[in-house]
Amino acid sequence: MSIFDSSKNKRSTLIKDRNILQTTYIPDQLPHRESEISSIVEILTPALFKNKPSNILVTGKTGTGKTAVVNYIGKELKKEDPEERNCCFTYVNCEIVDNTYGILFNISNQITTDQNKIPFTGWSLDRVYDTMLSDIEKGNKIFIIVLDEIDRIFQKSGDDIFYFLTSMNEVLKNSKVSIIGITNNTKFAELLTSKIKSRLGEEKIIFPPYKAEQLQNILKKRAELAFEPGVLEEAVIPYCAALSAQDSGDARRALDLLRVSAEVAERNGDAMITEAHVMSARNQIEKDTVKEVIETLPAQSKIVLKSIIEIHERKDTTVTTGYVYSVYKEMCNSLNVNASKEKMVANIISELDMLGIIHARVKSFGRNGRTREIELNISKDIIEFIKKDELFEPLLKHKPVRQTKLL
Ligand SMILES: Nc1ncnc2c1ncn2[C@@H]1O[C@H](COP(=O)(O)OP(=O)(O)OP(=O)(O)O)[C@@H](O)[C@H]1O
Ligand SMILES: [Mg+2]
Known part of the structure; x- marks a missing residue:
């Protein structure tokens, strides 16, 4: 009995030649x-x-x-x-x-x-x-x-x-x-x-970027060489092409989507590649991209993001710039890191917004000034991934003081 047995037995083989779906492969024809x-x-x-x-x-x-x-x-x-x-x-x-x-x-x-x-x-x-x-x-x-x-x-x-x-x-x-x-x-x-x-x-x-129909042709030619006959549901290629054209018109992305969809289907032991596999492949690719962006953030940005997550998890309050700054300072203290000025933290919040990791909406209080209300734009998995960053290991030993609300 090997630990690979159950995974091996469950798998199906849908891809005939994996090389053809790799980005290093140079096709003999380059349509469009x-x-x-x-x-x-x-x-x-x-x-x-x-x-x-x-x-x-x-x-x-x-x-x-x-x-x-x-x-x-x-x-x-x-x-x-x-x-x-x-x-x-x-x-x-x-x-x-x-x-x-x-x-x-x-x-x-x-x-x-x-x-x-x-x-x-x-x-x-x-x-x-x-x-x-x-x-x-x-x-x-x-x-x-x-x-x-x-x-x-x-x-x-x-x-x-x-x-x-x-x-x-x-x-x-x-x-x-x-x-x-x-x-x-x-x-x-x-x-x-x-x-x-x-x-x-x-x-x-x-x-120029490829349009959806052009990506379809590119994928079709590749699929004929790469897959066993009859394993692709008809809607799969148009769907991969449409999603990639809408995102960026990028043939690499379209090919990656098709390859990962096939791999998901194989892992599940399914006999055909379907739209549902494409959906889950897209989520997987997106998750990987977000993880990569987060992993390479500077430490200060990670601390700001972690502060936003903490407040978000308190659930009893809106996440505002001022509140983020106070939690951020506390966290820097626990991590033994120098805290930046409030203006810097505001800039980091704008950067996280631009990266699509959070949504920050400006809220005006008339003469009383403005603040930004922040919402997280990442899944639970990604939140857990950030929490596990080695930067935050010291926090596991030290729980920051919870802010008490005035009644
Ligand atoms: N017209 C086409 N027909 C078939 N395959 C294509 C076509 N255009 C691109 N591809 C495939 O899409 C993938 C990405 O293409 P390529 O690496 O040439 O992009 P690029 O423009 O060099 O991108 P980057 O700027 O990121 O380097 C490759 O696997 C390539 O084989
Ligand atoms: Mg290139």
Whole structure:
């Protein structure tokens, strides 16, 4: 008898190939991105004749297919020039490697076959630049370098990398470098100096969010490959597509919803995936997202939130800003943390409101001033999750004094 037996026996198998539902999977077809694909292909085609294509800045909200499209084009480009005689396609995700050295190390190790590769660490940036420049020159071809999530390096390491990469072409004779920058930060271009902005954004391609019918087609194609035949109730894909289109037009979210729905059905041992599974998958995903937001809140915000929860649980009073502040001060005292000023706590309350964790409504008392009435906008599970945060462990030993109401 194993502890896995009952869970194993209960499960059904509805997913034929799990990889297909993962975000790392690059599909062979990307419906509804035909015009973006053809624009990028047109810009890149000169590379096949060893001419430098313009640099491209690809922008669009999260899950609109930017990474998938660019990598798909890279794959197709390699099919056109399998021996990389005229052009070479290199992809770097700047979320994973987010400093100038790391990115140059990553690019140059992809493009050189040389034994004297740049070491992981230890060289000066100048030496890395020079080595990379000579590797690129030796390659005698067009190097298309994709910097995905490019706003990340900018936030961490400034614009050195862009300056270096975009000005390389002034020195290179036999080879040329083209950059494709990808970002979901639509304000990104505004952050760059005008010189780099004009170099990097020679061509701009914008990916719009998907509409519900488009998400349906994307999901249908994926579902045909991923599921055993006949396991999807007809309404499931339209429902997943409608929910995701309404939220954000994000294909990743739509695919996640479909995958989690299938997993819920499998766990329950059901023979088909139904709308009810989608509903519970959506709750689950939402809960996970809220948990992540709460987990990463600064300690002061957690204490304010916990104060709101305490008052909420007293049930005999409305939660007002002033009341929150008095409980907050008490709690800081018990936790041995410096309490912030009331204005700061008011700002934190506004932030929690903006994050959708609470609702704060302004209530005016005429000449007697204004306050905010606060309601919690999270489920019981999430409340329990916050209470268990390790920050509040000391409170378990020390119960704050309950405020007595004047009768
Ligand atoms: N047109 C499409 N057809 C099929 N699958 C798609 C399409 N567009 C996006 N996808 C899938 O949706 C998921 C998200 O797409 P992708 O990672 O390319 O988004 P993104 O725009 O790069 O988002 P982010 O800005 O968050 O990085 C991936 O699994 C991708 O394969
Ligand atoms: Mg991406």
